Amino acid sequence: MMTELFSDAGMRRLDAIVQPGMLCVFDFDGTLSPIVPEPDCARLPSEVRERLMALATLAPVAILTGRSLTDVKKRLGFEPHYVIGNHGLEGLPGWEGKSAEFAAACDGWREALFMAMRDKKRFDPGIRIEDKRYSLSVHYRMAKNTKETEARLAALFSKLTPPPRVVDGKFVFSLMPDEALNKGSALLQLMAQSGASGAIYVGDDVTDEDVFRLRRPDILTVRIEPHADSAAEFHLPTMPDIVRLLDELVRRLARPSQDPTPRTSA
Numbered sequence: 001m002m003t004e005l006f007s008d009a010g011m012r013r014l015d016a017i018v019q020p021g022m023l024c025v026f027d028f029d030g031t032l033s034p035i036v037p038e039p040d041c042a043r044l045p046s047e048v049r050e051r052l053m054a055l056a057t058l059a060p061v062a063i064l065t066g067r068s069l070t071d072v073k074k075r076l077g078f079e080p081h082y083v084i085g086n087h088g089l090e091g092l093p094g095w096e097g098k099s100a101e102f103a104a105a106c107d108g109w110r111e112a113l114f115m116a117m118r119d120k121k122r123f124d125p126g127i128r129i130e131d132k133r134y135s136l137s138v139h140y141r142m143a144k145n146t147k148e149t150e151a152r153l154a155a156l157f158s159k160l161t162p163p164p165r166v167v168d169g170k171f172v173f174s175l176m177p178d179e180a181l182n183k184g185s186a187l188l189q190l191m192a193q194s195g196a197s198g199a200i201y202v203g204d205d206v207t208d209e210d211v212f213r214l215r216r217p218d219i220l221t222v223r224i225e226p227h228a229d230s231a232a233e234f235h236l237p238t239m240p241d242i243v244r245l246l247d248e249l250v251r252r253l254a255r256p257s258q259d260p261t262p263r264t265s266a
């Protein structure tokens with residue numbers, strides 16, 4: 001059962017995880033940037049950007065998003081220490097060799113989906129396919145009958161080869177190469193590569209559950225808004241509360257560290 005982060009228990013957990021060198025990792029859409037009907041209109045609010053920039057002077061900051069790297073970078077307006085795109089498939093050092101394989105699978109799915117979408121009676125013209133090279137997002141927020149569209153898309157995806165890993169989200173299906181990296185495995189690799197002893201991860205959607213399910217004492221997981229089925233430890237009451245969380249992190253990390261050397265009198 002999730003607890004609100006701004007509770008006594010949440011603040012104690014935050015105090016325990018905050019230490020020099022900890023990784024501060026954030027999902028983008030729905031976590032840092034409010035959800036908007038048109039994916040291309042998503043923006044990072046200036047009050048969030050300013051705090052992320054302050055945080056990045058105190059600790060390594062990473063953005064771990066379902067968007068492509070090129071797309072998310074142009075929306076950030078600052079340079080975090082790490083940007084990982086495509087749900088972990090793009091931008092993680094050491095995985096460049098697998099890119100061609102991921103892109104080839106994605107090319108095949110994209111062609112099959114565009115062909116199927118020509119049947120306007122079967123597939124609502126409001127469906128939008130976002131091609132991110134290594135994964136696809138199939139958005140159906142604008143479809144007239146979202147339930148029916150969901151069922152028809154799920155049936156279509158089940159016929160694709162090679163079979164993709166399909167994860168649903170906020171009026172979106174993400175299609176990714178199966179057994180490839182996900183946000184959870186990508187975060188673990190990032191921690192290992194960066195030598196971070198701990199991390200905080202904040203996300204809002206189904207692909208973030210790959211991180212929430214890790215359930216490790218060295219990773220504090222926070223979901224935007226409570227959800228009965230989420231594996232996250234804590235939640236923020238609403239998305240704009242991300243500003244308060246960033247302030248809490250900056251305040252703790254900016255505290256002068258305790259000098260462990262015992263003082264001797266002259």
Ligand SMILES: O=P(O)(O)OC[C@H]1O[C@H](O[C@H]2O[C@H](CO)[C@@H](O)[C@H](O)[C@H]2O)[C@H](O)[C@@H](O)[C@@H]1O
Nearest residue numbers: 028029035036037038039042065066137170172
């Ligand atoms: O991992 P994230 O950073 O949360 O990215 C997840 C997907 O976010 C985007 O779609 C979602 O946000 C859009 C803008 O607010 C919204 O219109 C859409 O309905 C949402 O599903 C993005 O377009 C996808 O590529 C990401 O995978």
